[in-house]
Amino acid sequence: MPSSLQGLDFFTNSYELRIAQLREEREKGIKIVGTFCLYVPDEIIFAAGADRIVLCGGRADTIPLAEQSLPRNICPLIKSSFGAVVDACCGGNLACPHVPLVDVVVAEATCDGKKKMYEILPDYLPTYIMDLPQKPGSPEALNYFLSELRKFGKFMEDLTGNGVSNDALRREIRSANETKRLLHRLFELRRRDPPPIRGSEVLRVMQKQFFLSPDQFRQGVSQLCDEIEHATPDARAGPRIMISGCPMAAGNTKVPDIIEQKGGVIVVEESCTGTRSFWDLVEEDKDPWTALAERYLEIPCACMTPNDQRVARIVDLAKRYDVQGVVYYTLQFCHAYNIERLRVQRALKKEKIPLLAIESDYGDSDMEQIGIRVDAFLEMIV
DSSP states (O other), X not given: OOOSOTTHHHHHTOHHHHHHHHHHHHHTTOOEEEEOOTTSOHHHHHHTXXXXXXXXXXXXXXXXXXXXXXXXXXXXXXXXXXXXXXXXXXXXXXXXXTGGGOSEXXXXXXXXXXXXXXXXXXXXXXXXXXXXXXXXXXXXXXXXXXXXXXXXXXXXXXXXXXXXXXXXXXXXXXXXXXXXXXXXXXXXXXXXXXXXXXXXXXXXXXXXXXXXXXHHHHHHHHHHHHHHHXXXXXXXXXXXXXXXXXXXXXXXXXXXXXXXXXXXXXXXXXXXXXXXXXXXXXXXXXOHHHHHHHHHHTOOOTTSSSOHHHHHHHHHXXXXXXXXXXXXXXXXTOHHHHXXXXXXXXXXXXTTOOEEEEEEOSSSTTHHHHHHHHHHHHHHHX
């Protein structure tokens, strides 16, 4: 069913404009940085006068190319992302047009599959790897990550020829916080019953967060929120569902689409393409490097241990959004999120909130099976 929200057209029509902007920036000598993960602070990239584009792959067609170098039994996001880079650097036509515009990739040491993929990525693109502490709750972790951020800042200075000053960082922190507040506004509107916008529509907006410039993205979200606040929502009766788990990169909307086709109403997402990307703001009144280190270590990714913060946040979001059921979505071979499901399931069971676990890839072969399972889950929780 087509959306009645005209504000969504901004995001649908934004791709070519952004590509043109990136090409113009490159002609002016502005460096374009490719990233794969929330743990790489955009604030440092922008403070150095560079631009950023996220390279996470959500398409199936670049995976066979990646499997010429990578094993088949790793997650499709890694393979799709790597395949797009290989295709772009080898003159292919499968990759999105923004991939060849990247000057350097800034990677992060999160899951094992990514870390090993990053070791062969320099065969195709210059690559800088930023390390992460795996136990984020300790003072030692904060000090170590702070040193990694300062090293990254120095790398960006050498790349662009521009200094990364405290004033520039504070400016970008304020800018990023403005974006986060807008997204809080959008997600607060989704608490309504019925919600005024479909979850699949929000997902497509959130995917553009990692592609558009901050100004472009804020413009689109602000217009969309204004429209939602004054619009009469369509009646969307059905169980209120939260999706939790792996990120859903652009092109990967299979599971949300199936949930909505079966009558579920998605009201919130706990993922990197959901609340993890904006929930916590950066403190604006302290040393900007320390504030960035503290905030980014709060991102509750399953690569971290122990990950009590994520489990607690899932329960909190479920209550806050009056969720009737959680669909726990993992990509095939994503062991961290798959294993962490058990703790999430136990915590939700205490709150009497049912969970449906779905593990899938980017293909269509399991759509009917997923549909049957979602159907049964929704019937159970009505």
